[in-house]
Amino acid sequence: MSDASNWTIFVNAALINNFVLAYFLGICPFFGVSSKLETAVRMGGAVSFVMLVASVCAYSINLVLEAINAPHLRIISYILVIASTVQLVEMLIRKLSPATFRAMGIYLPLITTNCAILGLALFQTNRGYNLVQAVVFALGAGAGFALALVLMAGVREKLDLASVPDLAKGTAVAMVVAGILSMSFMGFAGLGR
Amino acid sequence: MAIKDVSSTDEFVKGLWRENPVFAQVLGMCPALAVSNTAINALTMGLATTFVLLMSGLSVSTLRNFIPREARIVSFISIIATFVTAVDYLIQAISLELHRSLGAFIALIVVNCLILGRAEAFASKNTLGRSVLDALGMGAGFTCALLSIGVVREVLGSGSLFGMPVLPDTFQTWTVMVLPSGGFFAMAVWLLVVNRIKERQAEAEKLAQEATS
Numbered sequence: 001m002s003d004a005s006n007w008t009i010f011v012n013a014a015l016i017n018n019f020v021l022a023y024f025l026g027i028c029p030f031f032g033v034s035s036k037l038e039t040a041v042r043m044g045g046a047v048s049f050v051m052l053v054a055s056v057c058a059y060s061i062n063l064v065l066e067a068i069n070a071p072h073l074r075i076i077s078y079i080l081v082i083a084s085t086v087q088l089v090e091m092l093i094r095k096l097s098p099a100t101f102r103a104m105g106i107y108l109p110l111i112t113t114n115c116a117i118l119g120l121a122l123f124q125t126n127r128g129y130n131l132v133q134a135v136v137f138a139l140g141a142g143a144g145f146a147l148a149l150v151l152m153a154g155v156r157e158k159l160d161l162a163s164v165p166d167l168a169k170g171t172a173v174a175m176v177v178a179g180i181l182s183m184s185f186m187g188f189a190g191l192g193r
Numbered sequence: 194m195a196i197k198d199v200s201s202t203d204e205f206v207k208g209l210w211r212e213n214p215v216f217a218q219v220l221g222m223c224p225a226l227a228v229s230n231t232a233i234n235a236l237t238m239g240l241a242t243t244f245v246l247l248m249s250g251l252s253v254s255t256l257r258n259f260i261p262r263e264a265r266i267v268s269f270i271s272i273i274a275t276f277v278t279a280v281d282y283l284i285q286a287i288s289l290e291l292h293r294s295l296g297a298f299i300a301l302i303v304v305n306c307l308i309l310g311r312a313e314a315f316a317s318k319n320t321l322g323r324s325v326l327d328a329l330g331m332g333a334g335f336t337c338a339l340l341s342i343g344v345v346r347e348v349l350g351s352g353s354l355f356g357m358p359v360l361p362d363t364f365q366t367w368t369v370m371v372l373p374s375g376g377f378f379a380m381a382v383w384l385l386v387v388n389r390i391k392e393r394q395a396e397a398e399k400l401a402q403e404a405t406s
Contacts, residue, residue: 021374072278075278080271115305119297119301122297122301123297167385167388179377179378180374186374
């Protein structure tokens with residue numbers, strides 16, 4: 001069991017050990033969807049929501065798996081639950097806002113293979129968080145993911161207007177931007193202890 | 194038949210350079226950046242991923258006629274998750290220390306888009322032999338890419354290679370390279386190098402074409 005306070009867990013997940021910039025989780029949508037600010041905000045929201053649901057699901061599954069003494073089924077059951085959650089969110093978004101659905105395109109189903117979500121489920125199990133801590137952890141990680149995505153999108157919108165050497169266009173320059181963002185997030189180290 | 198032989202070598206070679214998963218397709222970035230802080234971590238991760246790629250390619254290709262189209266993604270993921278669990282325990286048995294330094298990233302091989310991508314785009318449509326070659330090629334390409342990032346980061350970040358010191362003591366280590374941001378920078382530099390080589394190749398081809406025409 002972990003005895004960290006809720007505030008520490010939140011700040012840790014959102015800023016100090018930001019999922020994208022410190023753990024490299026969820027890099028694909030981070031580069032894929034971050035070219036426009038509006039899409040980035042929506043994607044951040046969708047991922048945060050899936051994270052929250054997945055975290056609660058993973059917590060309950062882990063209780064069952066521990067009760068029947070079958071930890072080797074952890075990875076397979078987590079991923080199946082995440083896949084169904086994503087399907088659910090996809091259907092919800094399609095019903096509630098078709099425009100958002102079109103804007104997110106292929107990246108919506110790809111949340112399934114977003115390592116940030118499985119990573120979240122695995123980390124919370126490894127660290128032995130209880131239910132409240134797990135929910136706080138998911139909220140923090142979601143906020144951190146959305147923050148990183150929005151910051152990146154903001155920078156990349158400006159970057160469109162800058163003159164970048166042909167060779168570095170696209171992924172290479174995005175990498176450098178991400179590196180600098182990641183460096184600035186290191187400044188949060190020591191907060192929340 | 195001769196044509197088929199040529200293309201089956203190609204099945205292997207394409208993963209190394211032309212369709213290199215990391216540098217050309219930009220797939221599987223999370224492990225490529227996260228565990229490439231030392232060369233040994235990068236190598237382990239590369240081999241583990243290759244193993245999962247190979248085994249899942251084998252299974253998917255064998256079962257491709259029995260899996261209904263609607264349920265294919267779920268089936269693929271279950272197959273991949275099974276082998277990842279096996280690798281997880283295997284690495285734990287070989288070296289507990291290595292397992293600890295890779296942490297949750299071994300389990301995260303499940304969500305490596307590269308593996309699901311190959312299962313969906315290649316193994317589910319091709320014969321066993323070709324799928325195995327494709328998996329081996331992609332795995333080798335992935336391992337090389339990871340290793341090239343890992344070597345740069347370890348040499349510059351801690352002045353050593355596979356844990357052995359290679360640079361003189363007077364060398365001021367670049368701490369930033371072992372930190373997360375170093376992963377992004379090393380990757381950016383490699384992408385630039387790869388882009389430059391590709392550009393030169395394209396120029397050379399263009400010149401050759403002009404010369405013949």
